[in-house]
Amino acid sequence: AQSVTQLGSHVSVSEGALVLLRCNYSSSVPPYLFWYVQYPNQGLQLLLKYTSAATLVKGINGFEAEFKKSETSFHLTKPSAHMSDAAEYFCAVIGGTSYGKLTFGQGTILTVHP
Amino acid sequence: DARVTQTPRHKVTEMGQEVTMRCQPILGHNTVFWYRQTMMQGLELLAYFRNRAPLDDSGMPKDRFSAEMPDATLATLKIQPSEPRDSAVYFCASTPDTDTQYFGPGTRLTVL
Numbered sequence: 001a002q003s004v005t006q007l008g009s010h011v012s013v014s015e016g017a018l019v020l021l022r023c024n025y026s027s028s029v030p031p032y033l034f035w036y037v038q039y040p041n042q043g044l045q046l047l048l049k050y051t052s053a054a055t056l057v058k059g060i061n062g063f064e065a066e067f068k069k070s071e072t073s074f075h076l077t078k079p080s081a082h083m084s085d086a087a088e089y090f091c092a093v094i095g096g097t098s099y100g101k102l103t104f105g106q107g108t109i110l111t112v113h114p
Numbered sequence: 115d116a117r118v119t120q121t122p123r124h125k126v127t128e129m130g131q132e133v134t135m136r137c138q139p140i141l142g143h144n145t146v147f148w149y150r151q152t153m154m155q156g157l158e159l160l161a162y163f164r165n166r167a168p169l170d171d172s173g174m175p176k177d178r179f180s181a182e183m184p185d186a187t188l189a190t191l192k193i194q195p196s197e198p199r200d201s202a203v204y205f206c207a208s209t210p211d212t213d214t215q216y217f218g219p220g221t222r223l224t225v226l
Contacts, residue, residue, distance in 0.1 A: 043205055049213060100209060102215060
């Protein structure tokens, strides 16, 4: 079985500040890891994914994440927040025998202040 | 720009009524998922299909929910009878392979 824990249900940053959204996973086999973003009243959109290639993954909108096996983490970062980054972010994992089945974290709502 | 489509986008119904939600996966995607999103439970997988065959529906209340894929271009999720606790946003997602899933815009269901 696999699970995802997102630390912090709400994160607030100022425009231009570093964004750091934390995600830790549990999986008995090498995982595939994902970050999705959800804007209000919309579906989920893929930001980036790790599928056992490079451990530093770059995604859309200037986001990146680093897979750290020793820490079982896959934190999402962006050097400089923009107002348009305000949304809910979900970390998710596929692993084990759950072929194609995503297990999501509880989500982190990012607020960006002017 | 291929997208997953879902209908209706919003549905308000009364307790006890049947609700049918539809999803059109991206053409060529052979795996389709149904998720439910609520404030309390977050995103939960209800069921998924591969090549139209159900692979896992363990997340779905069996007594009132049913999911089918009549053909490769249509997936349906039915609730009969509906209850207020079924109020949620229901998402469909499809994928052509084992990882990236593409989500539809969701159906917001309110059961009064």
